[in-house]
Amino acid sequence: MSPKITTELLKQLRQVMKNPRYVQEPVQAYIVPSGDAHQSEYIAPCDCRRAFISGFDGSAGTAIVTEQHAAMWTDGRYFLQAAHQMDSNWTLMKMGLKDTPTQEDWLVSVLPEGSKVGVDPFIIPADQWKRMAKALRSAGHDLVPVKENLIDTIWTDCPQRPCKPLITLDLSYTGVSWRDKIVALRSKMAERKVMWFVVTALDEVAWLFNLRGSDVEYNPVFFAYAVIGMNTIRLFIDGDRMMDPAVREHLQLDSTLEPEFRIQVMPYGSILSELQAVGAGLSPKEKVWLSDKASYALTEAIPKAYRYLTPYTPICIAKAVKNAAETEGMRRAHIKDAVALCELFNWLEKEVPKGTVTEIIAADKAEEFRSQQKDFVELSFATISSTGPNGAIIHYKPVPETNRTLSVNEIYLLDSGAQYKDGTTDVTRTMHFGTPSAYEKECFTYVLKGHIAVSAAIFPNGTKGHLLDSFARSALWDCGLDYLHGTGHGVGSFLNVHEGPCGISYKTFADEPLEAGMIVSDEPGYYEDGSFGIRIENVVLVIPAETKYNFKNRGSLTFEPLTLVPIQTKMIDVNLLTEKECDWVNEYHQKCREVVGAELERQGRHEALRWLLRETEPLGRVQ
């Protein structure tokens, strides 16, 4: 990895920062955040502006360029990578370290008095704008919106914004028609006395209209906005995708519908002017609902007194609670995914001892097996295929420079998943193809105890996921071990593999309560720097629980694993399990046998079936 030479680019950027063609007044600093105009976690190549200007292409980072300096803020996961990818024009700001200044403090320390700091108002979320503007103002500077993105002006070979064909999903996948979703949304709007709702997150647009796309890798979404009024529906989307007869039919664009269900299709780029027109035409007490993470540009389009901002939109919350069709789809997707992984692990067991399987080969093989399954679309994230010390790098992705060969002497960690038309998967298994050490087994067993503690937890209705996080850690904590990531995230239904508003993490407090139908991951781990990584991850469905006293009819919840892939018993120190935990493993494996076994049989995958049967032999507990 050699750094990107950015001297010329920075020179150009500093010129446009003063060029009256692009800025009303010169800006003394320009901020280049990571995101896109929809605050997406995964972004399209045309939105990788921070990577373009700096060379650093990790998933999180903010660049700030002033007349004299160029600085990059990123977190501990990326210190090494950023240092390798950036040339000497850049100063690395290591977030989380005590002496690292915040972006605001740094700006204040380097800027001449009365400076202007520019940023693309479409890329910066309104809440971040507010914080930054306040800090700068109190030091005598101004944060100013620069309408034209300055990186785009110098990015001569910038890829085009993707505009790929859409996939329509019928009721058998979605359970609810887009019309009924609009009706439900309008009823939520009426409850809050709101006249308009602006859909800015890509997965929320996709979910609302029962459409999927492939504009962003791993996320089946497409670039679009929507503005829903009590009597109007406007969809802002580009390209000839709306010419596709299947899409026209799906959205009933050519039918005579009641006016309140007629979709007006408008150009993607017209969202701002249309929203400004909405803003200008509001009567007193007419409010417009936006996510508080919507871009500053769109938020400002609505006069402050008319804004109704919430951290989670009603679509985000409705989308999180899967209906019967979605749940069944997720089950099917996970069975197919398990079939692919049984094939993979069976194959690895044979091939690894030969010393020819690298992390990349294993990842590719996993994709190959998955792609053989019905309704496979793409992977749901970059496969983490890591062996030995690479396993301790939590967000590792094998590249030729780091690619390690799997062996019978090292632990192998595979965190992978796929998008199927009926559901999204995300599963981690940790395997040893030789003989694990007692210490490796001990650590694995604590992680397993944590995984079971969450999966088998029973809790009252209304409980927030973050209250379950410590259950996953208790066994590790007892021995003085821990892991530095959350325990679980929401999972979309043929949508983003990470979604809100629920999760299981010590870090959040603002999560919404868990409710039946929500789907989250359960993925505790343990990482020994320089040696190995362990993680056991299932996707689990929140279901009602049966309890003796049922919380005085408040009701209770627990989890049902959707992931049905054997947990390697070779790695378990059975003596560290309680009887209940042992029973949990055996029952889980019994279910893998029955459900996945039947599918392997049906698909005629007999060798993988034999592997499954071997791997799911009941644990015998030493009494």
Added chain:
Amino acid sequence: MSPKITTELLKQLRQVMKNPRYVQEPVQAYIVPSGDAHQSEYIAPCDCRRAFISGFDGSAGTAIVTEQHAAMWTDGRYFLQAAHQMDSNWTLMKMGLKDTPTQEDWLVSVLPEGSKVGVDPFIIPADQWKRMAKALRSAGHDLVPVKENLIDTIWTDCPQRPCKPLITLDLSYTGVSWRDKIVALRSKMAERKVMWFVVTALDEVAWLFNLRGSDVEYNPVFFAYAVIGMNTIRLFIDGDRMMDPAVREHLQLDSTLEPEFRIQVMPYGSILSELQAVGAGLSPKEKVWLSDKASYALTEAIPKAYRYLTPYTPICIAKAVKNAAETEGMRRAHIKDAVALCELFNWLEKEVPKGTVTEIIAADKAEEFRSQQKDFVELSFATISSTGPNGAIIHYKPVPETNRTLSVNEIYLLDSGAQYKDGTTDVTRTMHFGTPSAYEKECFTYVLKGHIAVSAAIFPNGTKGHLLDSFARSALWDCGLDYLHGTGHGVGSFLNVHEGPCGISYKTFADEPLEAGMIVSDEPGYYEDGSFGIRIENVVLVIPAETKYNFKNRGSLTFEPLTLVPIQTKMIDVNLLTEKECDWVNEYHQKCREVVGAELERQGRHEALRWLLRETEPLGRVQ
């Protein structure tokens, strides 16, 4: 309980709301919060203004009086009590119910356009002012500070502000001299580049100067403020308490000290003008540190650009971490407290069957036994002595109207504590003097399992208490039971029985991480409305833990119970305990025997000693 007739009072209040002697312009609404000028949890009689104007004397509630209406906001604990105590002039606003408007929304709905809403700026915390002012402003109204408290102007027989003698604490109690505390505070101020620190919380003033008082019942504090500069110390306090030679000696008021340790004593009422003078004399970059819960009046005395506000002050955080002298004092106090409770329970065991012991008699007897112990000062809160259905009322305090007789047929819950000169106690035990039912034992045992799960928890340094809350609930949750209060609160050292910044609750997220030396309560419970209440509460000390792998030298923590009072084994269903839990109970009881037994012996309390030995027989677990 008959309601207080408030017609005349409200008429008078509405008159002063328009009287130019008290208000610059008439106010159309007047807010009467619960608190005092120090945001104390417990308040003095002269500060019970809301109770005076409404009749409702629960611990939490806010009254708002307009020209037409009088409304009272309180929470679920007090719906019944408030309804009983208030006459028909008042509307009860039941907080937490869906249809109850917020104070701001209600004001907006009833006020004529462009109204002024008055409040005493000394009673309202700055953060509450900000929220309320913003909401009113956006609806065209104004929140205005009314300098003279309007309730005080009509409260003709208002009790005087207490001004009781002070207690000086020497190094054997405090471990650190007030001079060294000032030095440490100034070093924190220097770290944050702050020139002044304003001490507004009563327990923080008391802790800083190693003084105690008795101006507020149960809390050994006194009315005072302090303003600490880098070179000056100002103490704002009234009365002839500063004439006491012991106090003068303690504060070295008559010695020739270095100027930076000379304490300037000033009248309590001069805090505002003195602080305004400080505010007016600040040079650029000179900041003043205040709690963000300080009153609006004091916060406003400092121009906005010079304020440095934090949720927890450095005193609050330093005070929470007890030093060796304080910890030893707390241990001693808890041993004495246990002696008193052994006497009490031994006495109850003999007396209850006679049918002559009421809740009030039992509470008085507990106080009597406590008062026999060395250095006893007063109770640390109103004793919760409750039997049968009264036990299910979480904040119950027996009064003649509710006073129930203890019997061999009902569960008895006693939550009580005391202030000793060497420490503060708070302990709950749940007893049965006859034969508990299987269901009562089952519930008790789940609560015990939760208590042990927290008490024996091991967790890494830096963990916040709220992450442990679910451990206390897990056993209850498994059977569909729960309790609707937090699991623990910080405990002062001969100071307030409830203190920040740590605790164990699902409700907070802003708590500071637990560290060795902090002291909290561990008090899960279970409440069956109309039948019984169960709670098991120990005060526990955070101590370093020994673990196998020690979190890669991050270190780990656990708890040591300071409370050493037997947990009634008759109430335990041993079959529901794990072997580890059984061992925990037996080891705990062994420690009670050794430590408290020795003290009972020393005090010649042989009958109570025999009771202790009987009650701490090891549990025999049915294998």
